[in-house]
Amino acid sequence: MVPAIQVENVSKHYGTLQALDAVSLTVERGEFFGLLGPNGAGKTTLISILAGLALPSGGTARVMGHDVVSQYRAARRALGVVPQELVFDPFFTVREALTFQSGYFGLRNNHEWIGEVMHHLDLDGKAETNMRLLSGGMKRRVLVAQALVHKPPVIVLDEPTAGVDVELRQTLWQFIRRLNHGGHTIVLTTHYLEEAEALCGRIAMLKQGRVVALDTKQNLLRLHSGCYLELRLEPDRLPERLEPLVSRRREGGYRLALADYTEVERVIAELRAAGIAIHELEVMQPDLEEIFVQIMRKS
Secondary structure, rough: OOOOOEEEEEEEEEEEEEEEEEEEEEOOOOOEEEOOOOOOOOOOHHHHHHHOOOOOOOOEEEEEEOOOOOOHHHOOOOOOOOOOOOOOOOOOOOHHHHHHOOOOOOOOOOHHHHHHHHHOOHHHHHHOEEHOOOOOOHHHHHHHHHHHOOOOOEEEOOOOOOOOHHHHHHHHOOOOOOHHHHHEEEEEOOOOHHHHHHHOOOEEEEOOOOEEEEEHHHHHHOOOOOOEEEEEEEOOOOHHHHHHHEEEOOOOOOEEEEOOHHHHHHHHHHHHOOOOOEEEEEEEOOOOOOOOOHHHOOO
């Protein structure tokens, strides 16, 4: 079966800036795939190439088997993209905006599906409201609806919950999960790593235009073993010998990265020998955020 997305040695240059450097990855049909990376890693550039908004400097990219350059019409029809930016037409109501979006793909009499999408995104009450009068969260919902009006088999969500409230986030993920269970392929970029951990089956991590990790979520968690120790101390200081273990400093506390659970006893002994009292102690498994930080540091 042809993959939903196939990227082979894709590079992109902007003058002397290399935004993507020989990126290769495959997203199978029906996957919920995470694309993670710090700002400037190349995530949005890769999405722009898939969507036909930018041309690759080298390599090939396909959506549902259609080359994004030579077969751009078929590739674009197979893809729905929710962009980061709140891009909207200020002259139309929500319903009109979605109807025009359908027309761009040659779809007529699409009112039933538009109504269903608006219902699931809680836009019914705003259907006849002008776009410029909507709040930022409501505009974000309309962007999601616009990406779905032509029923694309592949949906790319580029930071879809940036700056939105908890209610919208929950509503959006409930709807997206439903689409994924119905067979749609979902590609998600997000800085909320707990979202990626909860939703994605496989994850690719980009740094400076290169893929530095690509595996299932379970394998990423398994390969980066160890544990973390959350501490609140009195006095609020660490013995010098424990400083290399500090993963993160928090207000009034520390997170230490340990190779395994046997190190917990050594940490407690070091604190006791230094006359430092433990107010709080919690042993934690590494999560995707910690693994992401480890991989970015190593890379």
